[in-house]
Amino acid sequence: MNERELTARVKLGDEAAERALYDAHVDRVYWVAYRMSGRHDLAQDFTQDVFIRAFERIGDFRGDAPFGAWLHSITMSVVLNGLRKVKRFDQREAVLEEAGMVTSSVREAEPDLKERLAQAIDALPEGCRVTFLMHDVEGFTHEEIGAALGTTAGTSKAQLSRARAKLRIALADFAGDWIQ
C-alpha cells in the first residue's frame, strides 16, 4: 500500500493506516525534534504532538506534495512552538553573550571541538540556530524553512549566512586545522 492510499485510509479513520504512516516517518520526526531540542523527553513529547496533530488535520492534506514534506512542516511548527514554551529562547540569548568570550578565549582552555561547536550552536540567536540546523544539518530548503518559521526564503538565507558567520568566528581557533 503506497503513501497516498495510506493517507486516504487515515482520512477514513483507519487506525492501522495511522500506525503504518507513523512507522514510516517517526524516526525522522523524532530525530529532528531531538536535534532541535537536545532532549529526549522533549523530542518524545514533540513527536507525539506532531502525529496527533497530523492525524487530526489529515483532511487538510491534499496530496499535492509528499506526505513527509507536509509532516515536517508540522514538525517544525510543533518543535518551535514547544521550544518557545520551555523558554529555551531566553536561555540561549543569555548564552549568546558568552559566545563572544568563547571566540577570544585561547584554544587550550577548551580543547574539545565538539563541545565548542555545541556551545557555539546553542549560543546562536534562535532564528539563526533553527535555520542552520534545518538547512545545513537536516536538509530543508529555504522555502520550507520560511514556511515553517512564517518568514520568507530570503530571510532564511540571511539567517543562515549570519549563523555560519558566527560559527566560523566561534570556531576560528580550529580554522587552520580544517583548511589544512
Added chain:
Amino acid sequence: MTDDHMNDQPNDAIQDERIRALAAGHYNAPDGSVPRDAMWSQISAARRVARAGVAPVAAIAPAAEAVEQGTDVIPMASRRRTRTIVVWRWSAAIAAGLLLAFAFGLKYGQLSNTTLPVKTAVNTPATPKRIDPPLGAPEGPSPSPTPNGGEPSRSPRQNPATHPSSEPLAPSVPRDLASADTAATTLYRAAAVQTLMQAEAVLTAYRGVEATGRDPQAMQQAARWARDVLSSTRLLIDSPAGRDPQMRALFTDLELVLAQIVQLSGTPLQDSERDLIDRAMRDRDLLPRLRSAVPAGSATS
C-alpha cells in the same frame, strides 16, 4: 547551497562544510533508538479520546433513525434542551409581561392618582370568595379565554367595581384613564396567570423528581426553575395583581414553598427537609389552589 556563499571568503565554504559535517555528526545527533511503541501508545490513546469526542454525534444517529421510522424516541439530551428552552421562553414572557404591566401601572397609575384617587379601593372586593378566572375560561365547555368575548353588560367600563377581575386576557385599547387602569390590571392578571401556570409546573416537576429517585441534577434543575418563578412571584405580590387578598395569599404561600425548594434543593435533601416542603405544599393546599386559579386552556396558549 551554492548561492549561499556568494559573498563569503574563499575558505569560508570549506569551513562551513566542516562545521556542517561536524554538527550533523555530533550536535544532538541521534543516539539510541526511537521509543516507537511508547510514543504510539500515547498517540493512539489521544486519538481514541478524539474519536470518542465525535462519538456522541454518532450516538444520536440511532435515535434519529428511530424518529424517521416513526417511533417516538427522543434523546434525553434533546428533551432536556427542549425543556430548558421552554423554561426560558416562559421566563422571558413573564418578565416581558411584568415589565409591560409595570410600565402601564406607572404611567396611568400616576394619572389616575390625580384624577381618581380612590380607584384602588373600589377595585378590590371586600370579601372575595374565590379567585375569578378570566372571562368564560374555567367553567364553560369551551375553555379558551375569548378576548372581548363577554356580554356587553359586563364591560369593565360599565361596571368596573363589581367585576374587577373578569377582564379578558387581551385588553382593549384604553380610551380614558379608567380603561387604561383596567388594561394595566388585565396585563398584571395575564402575568399572574402565567406565573401561576409556571409555579404549578415547577411544583409538579418537584414532586415528580421526589417520586422518581431524587436525581440531584433534576432537583437542581427544579431549583433553578423555582428561582425564576420565585422572582416573578415576588414582583407580583407587590403589583396590583397582589391587591386581591386571595391572590395575595396564594402568592405568599407560593413564595414560601418556592423559597424552600430553592434553598433546599441545592444540596441533598434530608428527610426532614423534604417533609417540610411537602407539608408546606399540603397544608396550604397549594397545587389545587394553583390549578383553580389558572384558567383552563391557558396552558396551551
